[in-house]
Amino acid sequence: MDLKDKLISSFMAFENNVDIDHPVHDVRTEAIKNFEQKGFPSKKDEAWKYTSLNKLQKIDFSIFPKQENALDYKDVKKYFIHDIDTYKIVFIDGIYSSYLSETTHDGVDICLMSAALSKPMYKQIIDVYFNKVASKEDSLTNLNTAFSKEGAYIYIPKNKMPKKPVEIVHFATGNEAALMLQPRNLIVVEENAEIQIIERHQSLTTNEVLTNSVTEIFAAKSAIIDYYKVQNDAQKASLIDNTYINQKDKSFVNVHTFSFGGKLTRNNLNFYQNGEYMDSTMKGVTILGEKQHVDHHTLVHHIQPNCESHQDYKGIYGENATGVFNGKIIVDKIAQKTNAFQQNNNILISDKATINTKPQLEIFADDVKCSHGCTIGQLDEDAMFYLQSRGIPEKEARALLMYAFANNVLESVRIPELKVRINKLIAKKLGVNLGFDL
Amino acid sequence: MLKINDLHASIEDKEILKGINLSVNAGEVHAIMGPNGSGKSTLASVIAGKEEFEVTKGSVALDGENLEDAAPEERAHKGVFLSFQYPVEIPGVSVTNFMKTAINESRKARGEADMPANEMLKLIREKAELLEIDRKFLSRSLNEGFSGGEKKRNEIFQMAMLEPKLAILDETDSGLDIDALRIVANGVNKLKSKDNAVVVITHYQRLLEYIVPDFVHVLYNGKIVKSGGKELALELEAKGYDWLKNEAVV
Numbered sequence: 001m002d003l004k005d006k007l008i009s010s011f012m013a014f015e016n017n018v019d020i021d022h023p024v025h026d027v028r029t030e031a032i033k034n035f036e037q038k039g040f041p042s043k044k045d046e047a048w049k050y051t052s053l054n055k056l057q058k059i060d061f062s063i064f065p066k067q068e069n070a071l072d073y074k075d076v077k078k079y080f081i082h083d084i085d086t087y088k089i090v091f092i093d094g095i096y097s098s099y100l101s102e103t104t105h106d107g108v109d110i111c112l113m114s115a116a117l118s119k120p121m122y123k124q125i126i127d128v129y130f131n132k133v134a135s136k137e138d139s140l141t142n143l144n145t146a147f148s149k150e151g152a153y154i155y156i157p158k159n160k161m162p163k164k165p166v167e168i169v170h171f172a173t174g175n176e177a178a179l180m181l182q183p184r185n186l187i188v189v190e191e192n193a194e195i196q197i198i199e200r201h202q203s204l205t206t207n208e209v210l211t212n213s214v215t216e217i218f219a220a221k222s223a224i225i226d227y228y229k230v231q232n233d234a235q236k237a238s239l240i241d242n243t244y245i246n247q248k249d250k251s252f253v254n255v256h257t258f259s260f261g262g263k264l265t266r267n268n269l270n271f272y273q274n275g276e277y278m279d280s281t282m283k284g285v286t287i288l289g290e291k292q293h294v295d296h297h298t299l300v301h302h303i304q305p306n307c308e309s310h311q312d313y314k315g316i317y318g319e320n321a322t323g324v325f326n327g328k329i330i331v332d333k334i335a336q337k338t339n340a341f342q343q344n345n346n347i348l349i350s351d352k353a354t355i356n357t358k359p360q361l362e363i364f365a366d367d368v369k370c371s372h373g374c375t376i377g378q379l380d381e382d383a384m385f386y387l388q389s390r391g392i393p394e395k396e397a398r399a400l401l402m403y404a405f406a407n408n409v410l411e412s413v414r415i416p417e418l419k420v421r422i423n424k425l426i427a428k429k430l431g432v433n434l435g436f437d438l
Numbered sequence: 439m440l441k442i443n444d445l446h447a448s449i450e451d452k453e454i455l456k457g458i459n460l461s462v463n464a465g466e467v468h469a470i471m472g473p474n475g476s477g478k479s480t481l482a483s484v485i486a487g488k489e490e491f492e493v494t495k496g497s498v499a500l501d502g503e504n505l506e507d508a509a510p511e512e513r514a515h516k517g518v519f520l521s522f523q524y525p526v527e528i529p530g531v532s533v534t535n536f537m538k539t540a541i542n543e544s545r546k547a548r549g550e551a552d553m554p555a556n557e558m559l560k561l562i563r564e565k566a567e568l569l570e571i572d573r574k575f576l577s578r579s580l581n582e583g584f585s586g587g588e589k590k591r592n593e594i595f596q597m598a599m600l601e602p603k604l605a606i607l608d609e610t611d612s613g614l615d616i617d618a619l620r621i622v623a624n625g626v627n628k629l630k631s632k633d634n635a636v637v638v639i640t641h642y643q644r645l646l647e648y649i650v651p652d653f654v655h656v657l658y659n660g661k662i663v664k665s666g667g668k669e670l671a672l673e674l675e676a677k678g679y680d681w682l683k684n685e686a687v688v
Contacts (some may be wrong), residue, residue: 388511389514396539
C-alpha cells in the first residue's frame with residue numbers, strides 16, 4: 001500500500017480517537033477529501049519541480065506511534081537553548097511530554113493544541129482562527145488538517161508579552177522503523193502583544209522520520225512576533241513545514257529559518273498582509289552538505305497599501321547538496337506604496353552541489369518599490385588570499401568568508417543566546433575551530 | 439633574507455614581471471617605486487604567494503629556502519607579511535578575533551601552543567597603542583566600514599601583531615592624510631630591527647620622508663631599471679619617470 005492509501009485508510013482509525021462531534025471534525029473530514037482528491041504533489045506541479053516526494057512515499061511510515069517513549073532531560077538538554085529560561089512545549093514521537101515541557105496559563109496561554117481542540121474555554125478562539133489562514137487548496141496542508149490533533153497552542157492577549165521565549169521541540173526516538181508526524185500549531189497574538197518562538201524538529205535516531213507540520217500565526221494590530229526555525233536534523237529526517245501568517249495593521253513578523261541538516265526539508269512560508277503599515281521579514285541561512293536537500297518557498301501577498309516585506313536568504317551548498325529558493329511576491333492593485341525586497345545569495349563550494357533560485361513577482365499596483373536579486377557564486381579569491389596571507393590556512397579562511405557571507409542574516413536575531421548557538425552550529429557545519437566563538 | 443632571482447611572472451599568459459633581481463638583507467629598508475602598471479603590486483603578490491600569478495621562470499627565496507611551492511599561509515608562517523593596498527572586509531569577525539586566529543594558526547604551524555588569552559590581550563593593547571588605535575575599533579568587524587586611513591592603520595597593526603621577518607607595504611601611503619601617514623610610518627619605524635626587513639612600494643617620495651630607505655629601486659615594465667640610495671627617490675620626485683623610461687629602452 002502506498003503512503004497516500006495508508007493515510008486515507010488510517011483516517012477512520014484516527015476518528016476513533018477524536019471528538020467527531022466537535023465542529024473542527026467537519027474541517028478534518030473536508031480536508032481528507034481534498035487530500036484524497038489531490039494526493040501528494042508531484043514534479044509535474046510547478047511548485048514541486050525541484051523537490052521530489054516520490055522516495056518518501058515508498059517508505060512504510062507508521063501514522064500513529066504505538067507507545068510512549070520517555071527521554072531524560074540530560075540527554076536532550078543540548079537541543080534546547082538551555083542557557084536561558086524558556087517555556088517549553090515538547091513532543092516525543094508526536095506525543096506531548098509533560099515531563100520535558102513547561103507550559104503556562106499565567107495571563108497568556110502557552111499549552112497544547114489537543115487541549116484547545118477539546119476544552120470549551122478555547123472554543124471561541126478555535127472557531128475564529130483554526131484553519132482560517134492555512135490553505136484549503138494545498139494537499140499537504142489538507143493532509144495535516146485532516147489529522148490535526150496535537151501541537152502547540154499559544155494565545156497572547158492584548159498588551160501582553162510572555163516573560164520568556166517559547167521553545168517548541170519535537171523529538172523522534174526511533175521507536176518505530178519509520179514514523180510520520182503531523183503537528184498542528186496555532187499562534188494568536190492579539191493587539192500590541194509580543195512573543196518570541198523557537199521551533200526545532202530533532203530526530204534522535206537513524207530511522208526514517210517524516211514531519212508534515214502546519215503552523216497558523218495571527219498577528220493582530222501592532223503585534224510583534226519573532227519566530228526562529230532551527231533545522232539541523234538527522235540524516236534520515238525529512239520535514240515539510242507549512243507556515244501561514246496573517247498580519248494586521250502595524251504588526252511586525254520576523255521569521256528566521258536556519259537550515260543546516262536533514263534529508264529533505266521543504267519550507268512553505270506564506271505571509272498575508274491584511275492591513276496597512278506592517279512589516280514582514282523572512283531571513284534564512286542554509287548550509288548544507290552530503291546529499292541534503294532544502295527547498296525554501298516563500299510567498300508574500302501584499303493585500304493592502306503602505307506595507308513592507310523583506311526577504312534575505314543566504315545559502316552555502318557543498319558536496320552533493322541541493323537547494324531551491326522560490327520567492328513569490330504578489331502586490332494587489334490597491335496595495336500602493338508597497339516596498340517589497342527580496343535577496344537570495346548562494347555560494348556553491350562543490351562542483352556537484354546545485355541551487356535553483358527563482359524570484360516570482362506579480363505586481364498589479366503601479367506605485368510600488370519592488371526589488372529582487374539572486375546570485376550564485378564562489379568565494380572571492382582576493383579575500384581568500386588576504387586571509388591566507390595572514391597565516392590562516394585555506395580551510396579556516398574559507399570558513400571565515402562563508403561566515404562573513406551569512407553574517408548579516410544573524411544580526412536581526414533578537415535572542416542573544418540563540419545567536420550564540422546558531423554561530424556555534426555554523427562553525428560546526430563549516431568544520432572549523434577558529435579559536436573563538438563565531 | 440629575501441633573494442629574488444630572474445623572476446618572471448604572468449597572469450592569464452600576460453607576462454607582468456620580466457626578470458626581477460632583488461636582494462634584501464636583514465635590517466634593511468628597500469623602496470620600490472615606479473609608474474602605474476609597472477608591476478609593483480604584482481611583485482608584492484608574487485612574494486606573498488598569490489596563486490593567480492604563475493611564476494614562469496626564476497625564484498623567490500627566503501633565508502635560502504625556495505618559496506615556490508609554499509601556500510600563502512605557509513609563507514606567512516615563515517615570516518612574510520603583505521600590507522594590502524585594498525584590504526578585504528570581513529563582516530561579523532572582529533579585529534581582535536581575526537588577530538587571535540591569525541596568531542594562533544601561525545603558532546600552531548610552528549608547533550607551539552595557543553597564546554594564553556591574557557598574553558594575547560596584553561599584546562593587542564600594546565600594539566593598538568603603538569598605532570594610536572582606539573579600543574572600540576578592535577571590536578569592530580574587520581575592515582567593514584573602515585575609512586581608507588583606518589584600513590591602512592589596521593594593516594600595520596596586524597603587522598605589529600604578527601612581527602614578520604619581511605614586511606612588504608603595498609602603497610600603504612595611498613589614501614592617508616598627513617597625520618595618519620605619520621602614525622603609520624612611526625609604527626613601521628618602531629617595528630624595524632636588525633633582524634627584519636621592510637620593502638616599501640610607493641608612487642611617491644612622501645612616505646619615504648618618514649620611512650627612510652637604504653635602497654631605492656625603480657620598477658618599469660616588469661624590470662628593475664635603476665637602483666640607488668635614498669637620493670634616487672628625490673630625483674624621481676623632481677624629474678618624474680620619463681627619463682628612466684627612455685633609459686629602459688636603451
